[in-house]
Amino acid sequence: MSFELGIYHFGELTPDPATGALPAPGTRLRELVEQAKAADEAGLDIFAVGEHHRTDFVVSSPAVVLAAMAENTSRIKLSSAVTVLSSDDPVRVFQQFATLDLLSGGRAEIIAGRGSYIESFPVFGYDLNDYAELFAEKLDLLLKLREENPVSWQGRLRPTLVNGDITPRPDRELPVWVAVGGTPASVVRAGRLGLPLSLAIIGGGYRQFAPFVDLYRKAGAEAGHAPEKLKVSINSPGFVAPSHREAIEVSHPYFQAGWMANHHQRGQGVPMPKMAYEAQATAGGAFFLGSAQEVIDKIMAQHRLFRHDRMMIQLGFGNLPQKEALKSIELLGSEVAPVVRKEIAALGGTEVTA
Numbered sequence: 001m002s003f004e005l006g007i008y009h010f011g012e013l014t015p016d017p018a019t020g021a022l023p024a025p026g027t028r029l030r031e032l033v034e035q036a037k038a039a040d041e042a043g044l045d046i047f048a049v050g051e052h053h054r055t056d057f058v059v060s061s062p063a064v065v066l067a068a069m070a071e072n073t074s075r076i077k078l079s080s081a082v083t084v085l086s087s088d089d090p091v092r093v094f095q096q097f098a099t100l101d102l103l104s105g106g107r108a109e110i111i112a113g114r115g116s117y118i119e120s121f122p123v124f125g126y127d128l129n130d131y132a133e134l135f136a137e138k139l140d141l142l143l144k145l146r147e148e149n150p151v152s153w154q155g156r157l158r159p160t161l162v163n164g165d166i167t168p169r170p171d172r173e174l175p176v177w178v179a180v181g182g183t184p185a186s187v188v189r190a191g192r193l194g195l196p197l198s199l200a201i202i203g204g205g206y207r208q209f210a211p212f213v214d215l216y217r218k219a220g221a222e223a224g225h226a227p228e229k230l231k232v233s234i235n236s237p238g239f240v241a242p243s244h245r246e247a248i249e250v251s252h253p254y255f256q257a258g259w260m261a262n263h264h265q266r267g268q269g270v271p272m273p274k275m276a277y278e279a280q281a282t283a284g285g286a287f288f289l290g291s292a293q294e295v296i297d298k299i300m301a302q303h304r305l306f307r308h309d310r311m312m313i314q315l316g317f318g319n320l321p322q323k324e325a326l327k328s329i330e331l332l333g334s335e336v337a338p339v340v341r342k343e344i345a346a347l348g349g350t351e352v353t354a
Helices: 025-042 062-070 090-104 128-147 184-193 206-222 244-265 274-279 292-306 322-346
Strands: 004-009 046-049 077-080 108-113 151-153 161-164 176-180 197-200 232-240 288-290 310-315
Touching: 004 025, 004 077, 004 322, 025 046, 025 062, 025 322, 046 062, 046 108, 046 310, 062 077, 062 090, 077 090, 090 108, 090 128, 108 128, 128 151, 128 176, 128 184, 176 184, 184 197, 184 206, 197 206, 206 232, 206 292, 232 244, 232 292, 232 322, 244 274, 244 288, 288 292, 292 322, 310 322
Parallel strands: 004 046, 004 310, 046 077, 077 108, 108 176, 176 197, 197 232, 232 288, 232 310
Antiparallel strands: 151 161
């Protein structure tokens, strides 16, 4: 497996910082499909969309959006980021992504998480007191669904299955990653299950997350899983432009608008002034923000620390104009990805793909 570079997006509906205009949901969805097509043509490896159930995000059904992307792309992997498995039904999740996998010719993935946003729990009638147990139980069922059919299963919070005939069946084992934000118990669970780890680093210094990656690999090794099975993805915000200054000046107003709208909805009104934003672009910061060479340098620095297999960038948080997003995608594909793949392959960890 070569080192993979991709994009994830939440489909924010944030008022424009200059005009105050709110994007139309249909326009935003079509822009995401266009971005996935551009990423595919640029040679990136994966495009993922998040799941939210509130009016400032447009993607509540990742599988539907990814299916539209599948019909407009040919090789790029298509994933959720994340599927909030705790408030969904594993049978429907499996069926939707198995369908996507068949339609796309084997390009679907699931990144499953407990959900840092909790609006879906009351919407679907779940008790937040069961937050941790819901995810553990439903992940267990999801993994069983991909292993066998018919399926018999029993839990406490989801109705029992007795010889359930779950279709359609994909032509391969559907990839399931576990998303974590730095909770040790979640990291250990992914390692013990031998599932690939999708680690979100959305602020602060990235080096503080190294112990979590070590903990994951230690738990996986103790459970008897081969090292090559314990794959790691690092996921962080970013934006690439021809120069550092252009990257900051173009993206900051939109990031700030999205950041404020997002955190206000969550009961936090913490701004992200330009100085703080640019601090995240420094060598030790979490954001992949700057010129192509700056992004290359940070990916390589992180790879020396994490030895990860995949890097995913949350591109243009807060309704970045589509023309700017497409230019950034092109830079990632033409200037960042080839260099990173070659340099990491030279370290002996992966092989270069065309």
